[in-house]
Structure formats: C-alpha cells, structure tokens
Amino acid sequence: MAPFVQTVLGPVDPASLGRVLHHEHLTSLVPGPWLSGSRTTSTSDPRDGDQIAQAVTAVSGLKNLGFDTVVDLSPYSVVGRSAWGENVTLLQEISRQSGVHVVAGSSVYLEPYSPSWALDSTLDEMTDRFIRDVTAGIGTTEVRAGILGEQATGLNEITDHEQKCLRASARASRATGTSLITHTTHGTMALEQVAILREEGADLSRVVIGHMDIQPELDYVQRVLDTGVNIAFDTIGKQYWDFVLEPPPTEPAEGEFDKRAYFRADRSRAERLALLASRGYADQLFVSQDLTGAEVYLNTQTHGQFGYNYLAAVFMPMAAEFGLSPTDAERMLRSNPIRLLAQGNAA
Secondary structure, rough: OOOEEEEOOOOEHHOOOOOOEEOOEEEEEEEEOOOOOOOOOOOOOOOOOOHHHHHHOOOOOOHOEEEEEEOOOOOOOOEOOOEOOHHHHHHHHHHHOOEEEEEEOOOOOOOHHOOOOHOOOEEEEHHHHHHHHHHHHOOOOOHHHOEEEEEEEOOOOOOOHHHHHHHHHHHHHHOOOOEEEEEEEOOOOOOHHHHHHHHOOHHHHHHHEHHOOOOOOOHHHHHHHHOOOOOEEOOOOEEEOOOOOOOOOOOOOOOOOOOOOEEOOHHHHHHHHHHHHHHHHHHHEOOOOOOOOHHHOOOOOHHEEEEEEHHHHHHHEEEEHOOOOOOOOOOOOHHHHHHHEOOOOOO
C-alpha cells in the first residue's frame, strides 16, 4: 500500500502534509496561561480539559506559518504522559479541535522518571510493549504511535534500565519500520546511543539523536552526524532552563537552596545550524522547540512571547542571517521530518 503517516486520528498521505514540529509535548503546557497569546482564566484541574484548551490555543498560529503537523514525544513517565498512557487520548481531541495533525510517540523517559512497570519489564517485554503501541495502540488505548521516542539516556551515563529501553526501541523500530528519536541529556552519550542502536541493527538513516543543540563541542556533533544518523536542534527558544535530572522531593525543606541552571543562546544555535548545513548535512538536520510550560517563565522573550510560532517567525530568519538557505530551511521544517514519519504500509 501507499506510504502513510500515522496520526492519532489515523493514517494520512505524507504528500499532503506541510511543515512539521517534530519534537513537542502538547499536554505539558500547563502551568502557563501566557502561551501563544492564551488568556484563559480557567481554575479547573490542569490535568483535565484545560490541557486541551491550552494546547489548541497554543497551536492556533501554526497554520499561518505553514505548519499542519505536531509530533508529541511525551514518554511513559511519572510526569507528562500518564504511566500507562491513557491520557494520549487528549491528543485526539487537541487534533480535532485545532485541525492540526498530531503524531504520538512511544518511549520511556530517564530512569528516575520511569513508571514502575517499565522498571520491572524485561527487554523482551519492553520490546513487545513498543511494538504493540505502534501496531495496536498506546497503553490501553487504540491510539497508535507514529514514531518511537523520545527514548532517553542520562547525563554522561546510560543506566541498565535506559539501555534496556533503548535496545527495545531499536528492536521495535526494526520490527515495525517505525523511526526512532532519542533524548540525550545535554548532548552527552550520543555516540554511545549510536553504538547500541547499530548493535541492534537499527536503520540509522531513520534515527534522530535528540538535543544535540545543547552539546557544546561542534566536532562531537559532526562525529555523530558522520555515523549516518540524523540529529535534532530541538530545544530552540529554550535558552534558559533549570537543570533537573530527577523529580524534586515531595516535601522539600523550607528555606534557601542551591539550583543548577543552564544557558544556550539561540544565536549560537542558529550559527551552528547554518554552518552544518553549509558542510553538507542539511538532509540530516531537524529543528523543533521541545516547548513545555515548566520553562516558559524562564524564556519570556522566546517561548513566553511567541509560543510555538517562535521557531519559524524568529529563529529560522536568524539562521538565515548566518547563511542558511531557504531550501535547506524547508528541508528541516518539512521534507526531513516527513521522510522520518512516513511508513511503508498502512494497516
């Protein structure tokens, strides 16, 4: 059968799609009534319909910028997507109300955030779970995953659990033909991820190594590209964020505390993106924002002011100032992600 992209509302023709935000989290925009001009005064529980309303408002300006598809990479977790995945059905309602295609991912996040069932699963059980998410539905739902990811590894380490889940994702990718997107913590362990995926026989041309815009060494980024994988500059606009590697304590001590934070200027991202494209890597580059409400308050001039519109309205023109061509920009915004999302046979 003809190639298709699996959305939360069913398969669609890849040729019909416009630009794509390839790494986002549509149900993680609360708290924050300021996103993309939203002025909601709802006092409802942020875990209910307010998530839908917030997301619909947040994506409302995308079509004017040529976008009609958002990939939600929320993993099974103790935050964001629910531990068993039931709240993935919220993405269906967001898609219906907004008219924007939504593709759901399937993955498990960093070990400290992983639900107990994932921690207890064997490699074979985890593989079966991911295959079932693609072929039947995520968790207990009938919402099929159209991508595997963001499969995560930690800062300067890959725990046994994280390696298990990465191998399971690779095996599920081979079994289903579905592409795979990873999460690196600050761009570390990318080459180690590639080595594991290669051992599992993954098609590296259908793998995206995530968050490489945060890796400080350009030579390292280029070494990753030279393995044949794709990479993502997918935290665009997230110039400031708190450096959190595990959930905060339920009952922290009162008073002053130390906090780690991180800064990465978008101008340096834009310059590096243009440079890599000029070196012939444009077909391997992906861009997105990884926008969540948790960081908007730290980024009032980017996500806080422009929301999802920031990437196309502000950042890509900035990259053009550094020499990124319109053709290469369109590759990153449309043809590359559509190539990744397209699968061979509709079920």
